[in-house]
């Protein structure tokens with residue numbers, strides 16, 4: 001095994017304030033809405049043993065022999081329909097969240113390095129961590145941008161950080177945010193998103209809270225995700241002061257033929273329309289940024305299914321994106337997890353510059 005050179009090792013004087021970084025991690029997205037870019041992205045995503053738990057010897061031939069020959073073109077067409085001038089919505093919103101959070105934490109007097117990394121695609125977690133390490137990283141807070149913990153998402157980010165750390169000699173101190181599904185500031189931000197929509201548009205007959213699904217088997221094996229989705233839904237509903245009869249919780253984005261968490265979003269909305277529900281509002285509290293799954297699947301596919309089955313009015317309530325209350329919630333969450341780490345003293349810039357110089361001399365990225 002070979003280890004990266006030691007850029008941050010001070011020979012002599014220790015820096016007064018070791019550098020602290022906050023790494024926001026989201027799922028990731030293809031670089032372009034093209035079949036070639038989708039093939040690269042889906043190969044990494046669906047090749048992750050946290051995401052597909054079928055034995056490798058069975059799954060990899062199926063993935064490479066069948067799925068990666070057909071799905072990329074279909075998915076690329078869907079991405080093309082939601083692509084923004086600046087890029088994929090998930091990445092555009094994530095970058096905006098990073099910039100805003102940097103401002104909010106700076107205003108509160110924290111001196112931190114804030115970076116964004118993606119679990120699949122770019123910028124990758126190891127690439128960003130290599131850069132931070134070369135700059136003298138001593139303390140790292142990893143914030144998976146998933147409110148509800150799942151082995152398929154949150155734990156996979158932990159795996160990526162652990163794989164990076166396996167080739168680093170002197171590790172930073174590392175903390176992870178595992179979940180924030182019941183954090184009062186996150187719940188308040190989601191509720192505010194909905195109540196602000198209702199203040200403009202009036203109320204629907206039913207509010208649907210749609211979460212990304214996972215295989216039912218993961219729930220049976222002990223994944224807390226389902227439970228955490230239901231708790232988020234209850235807390236948001238209580239905060240809004242609406243009765244349980246007015247809210248439906250569903251699960252979307254089923255992949256493959258196995259059973260996933262139920263009730264499924266689209267059949268539920270078709271059923272609501274057939275039973276005479278005129279207007280639904282659909283909100284996706286498990287996604288903190290709008291992405292393919294909300295802008296295409298919910299706001300296009302599911303909308304068409306609801307209206308096609310006789311529904312009259314369909315509203316997709318946008319994700320938290322750049323909402324002020326949400327960035328405040330993130331600020332609080334990060335501050336809580338930084339406790340005990342001194343992030344308020346001025347950094348010893350001379351020592352950090354000397355470290356960066358040593359890194360360059362050793363041929364490591366500066």
Ligand SMILES: C=CC1=C(C)c2cc3[nH]c(cc4nc(cc5[nH]c(cc1n2)c(C)c5CCC(=O)O)C(CCC(=O)O)=C4C)c(C)c3C=C
Nearest residue numbers: 027028029051075090150152153212214255286291292293
């Ligand atoms: C919010 C949490 C998410 C969980 C849990 C999750 C589990 C999960 N997803 C797949 C398969 C796919 N998901 C895809 C897109 C996608 N998934 C999430 C989030 C969760 N996934 C997001 C935010 C996105 C959108 C990304 C974007 O670029 O906008 C896709 C790719 C799109 C497609 O080809 O359909 C797949 C595939 C599985 C199998 C799974 C749990 C086992």
Ligand SMILES: [Fe+2]
Nearest residue numbers: 027212253293
């Ligand atoms: Fe997904």
Ligand SMILES: [Fe+2]
Nearest residue numbers: 253292293297
């Ligand atoms: Fe989808």
